[in-house]
Each structure stands twice: as structure tokens, then as C-alpha cells.
Amino acid sequence: MTAASTQLKRPLWQTLVMLTLGFWLSGSLILEWVIMPSLYLSGMMTQAGFATAGYLIFWNFNRIELLSAAVVLTGVLVLVSTNFAATNWRRGAVVLSLLLLAVSLIDTYFLTPQMCATGLQLNLFESVAEIPATMNQLHAGYWLLEAVKLVAGGTLIGWCWQHQG
Template sequence: MTAVSNLQLKTSPWQTIVLLTLSLWLGASLILDWVIMPSLYVSGMMTQAGFTSAGYLIFWNFNRIELVAAAVVLTGVLALNKTAFVSNSWRRGAVILSGMMLAVALTNAYFLTPQMCATGVQLNLFEAVEVPSTMNNLHVAYWLLEAIKLAIGGTLLGWCFRQQA
């Protein structure tokens, strides 16, 4: 007597990987942007001479983690496109959105963070520490990219969750 099982996998492991990576990445971004950096700013660390070095160290590490997360998300979306687990309408949009998230991570890692560090470094120990005016433009660019990243990541997370359900 043989029994035939009709049990099939309903989700791909790549969907779980993309969901988990996006959730951790966006959660870490929110903690960094809304908890860590404001607390450093309120505590007065931004007016101290070592703030640029500390900020660069924090963002250098976080940017590298973001690059890995963006690569995992893009890889997962591309792998999902080769399976039958996702709908055709999802495929092109998800690849574009995950590519945009990688572009944001690359811009943060290789343009904004080094530029902010170079702008904020104190080269003369005898001058008072003040925030350069160009730093405000860089902060606006950073917050704009963060808003774009969170909006795109939230959209992609919603799409992945709906595909899994």
C-alpha cells in the first residue's frame, strides 16, 4: 500500500530570506536614525571635536552592513524571479525597487558618509568647533535618501509579505 502525498511548498526560502533581511535592515535604520543619532545630538556630542570620527566609525560600519543587506535583497528578488512562487506583475517592480535600494546604500557608503566626514573634520585644534554650512546640505541629502530607502523598503516588504501569504 503506497500513499501519495500532495504536499507542496507554498513559499520559497528566498522569500523568507528577503523578508527577514528587509525587516532587520529597515529596523536597524530606524533605530540608528531615530534613536542613536538624535541622542548623540541632544547630548551635545556634535559640538565636540571627536564627533566626526565617531560618526564616521558608526556610519562606516552600518553602511557596510547596508551594502550586504541590499545585495542579499537584490539576490533574493532575482532568485525569486526564476521560480514559480511569485506573480509576473511582481517581478519587474521588485527588481527595480531592490536595485534602487542598492543604489541608495552605495550612495550613502561611498559618497555621503566620506563627504560628511571630510566636511566636519577639525583640522585646527585651536579653533572653536562649529558645524560647516555645507554639512546642512549633506544632512538634507542623507535624510532624503533615508526617506526614499524606507519608502521603497516598506513597499518591497509589503509586496514580499503579500506574495508569501
């Protein structure tokens, strides 16, 4: 019984990385596949206050993403420094965690402010006729980065799950 319970133990940082990634990626999926489509289908994107509301939602979520990316990177660096697994896993895990941090930095400091500025209605007397072409390009970049985040985060969770401490 003691041998079985010893085999199931994982390093604390490995568990923290997996829990943080699970929280972060599930939050992203809920935001992107439940909250934003609901707002879009309800017609909120055509209202004048949508850019402000979107900025408030994403401002908060982007800060959570930055914190999550920092915890994941820190956890991976700790696991690498403690000789947690094979060398090829170490390099890949560090690269993926740096990629996750880069995605969250780009989302926080470039894409979100740009999308909100593009969607901001400055003339109160004009109605919103259509979404600007620039917004569609920014959305495409955002979705590409989200796909990268989900693939990198999912791969990192898989690697952490496979490598017992």
C-alpha cells in the same frame, strides 16, 4: 491539516528577503531615531571627535547595509527567475531592490565620507562655532535617501508578504 500547512509555506528566498529587509530597516530606524539624536542632544556634535566617531558608526552600518542590499537583490532575482509571481511584481521588485542597492552605495561611498570630511576639525585651536552649510546640504540628501530607502523597503516587504509562494 496538511493543506493548511502547505499554504503557509513561503519560498526560502522570500523569507530571507523579508527578514533581511526587516533587520535592515529596523536598524536604520534605531540608528536615525535613537542613536544619532541621543548623540546630538548630548552635545557630542560640538566636540572635535564627533566626525571620527560618526564615521566609525556609519562605516560599520554602511557595510551591513551593503550586505543587506546584496542579499535582498539576490533574493528578488532568485524569486523572479523561479517564476514566483506576476510579471508586474517582478519588474517592480527588481527596480526597488536595485534602488535599495543604489541608496546604500551612495550612502557608503559618497555621503558618509563627505559628511565626515566636512565635519572634521583640522585646526585644534579653533572651537566648533556652527555646522557648515555644506553639512546641512549633505544631511538633507541623506534624509531624502533614507526616506526613499524606507519607502522602497517597506513596499518590497509588503509585496513579499502578499505574494504567497
